[in-house]
Amino acid sequence: MERNDFIVDNEFVGTRLDVFLKSKYEDKSRSYFQNLLEQENIKVNGQIKKGKYKLKQGDKVSVEIPEPVELKINPENIHIDIVYEDKDIIVVNKLQGMVVHPAPGNYSGTLVNALLYHCDDLSGINGIIRPGIVHRIDKDTSGLLVIAKNDIAHVKLAEQFKEHSITRTYYALVEGRIKNDSGVINKPLGRDAKERIKMAVVSNGKRAVTHYKVIEIFKKNTLVQCNLETGRTHQIRVHMAYIGHPLVGDPVYGYKKQRFKLNGQALHAKTIGFIHPTTGKYVEFDSELPMYFKKIINVLRNELK
Known part of the structure; x- marks a missing residue:
């Protein structure tokens, strides 16, 4: 206790x-x-x-x-898109809508359930609920995650995340036309004072830095590339909304009236790079935008013709 x-x-x-x-x-x-x-x-x-x-x-x-009650998390035969795997790490391309690890009220259908079915060895540093999980992305964000298969790999990867030396590139579709070709949003983030489930730019928050670059401009939207210097909860979603360009489909920080019927924000973790915990060499992995994302972009491109 x-x-x-x-x-x-x-x-x-x-x-x-x-x-x-x-x-x-x-x-x-x-x-x-x-x-x-x-x-x-x-x-x-x-x-x-x-x-x-x-x-x-x-x-x-x-x-x-009270002391937490350890639960048994069952392996489940759920398809996962494995981009790379060796004896130390797994890099997966998570689908939009999949929760990364079990939590109260949601103990099945997660990436962890799928990973436990796929392999016997995952690091135990984060306990039964989050084996192998070094970092997370939101349920409704798709894209790349690196998973640790043993404790040594977990520690070495966690150190890189702590030092902010991991390369993480996201593609986001935002509302409005961004005027600048690129920019840096350096605003501290913390819990919203009024709505505690939300994050917000707050003066006493934790340092948060997002670098963005315009990839393509449409009539009323912009496709941007975002690189994280830090990795705060909902960082890209909050930062882009803060500068007046919330993510398309974002149910929390986006427009109340959405043009496209999405299951969440149009945000994809496209690239991840890090020093391999065993070889000591830099490795980088890239993924394609999911189909729903591509379809929206095609619609927006056709409107420019």
């Missing part, structure tokens, strides 16, 4: 208890804390409170986090 005590300062006076808890544990949901409140694992000044309780200056919030 993990226990943490927090003293409420001026910043959180008047904040709901459940919102306060979400700010302290960004990887957990409000429903998770609602369950802890019902189980009396969370107390304010030693008393049981509801999630809507408004915090006061000096309140002591005590949180007891």
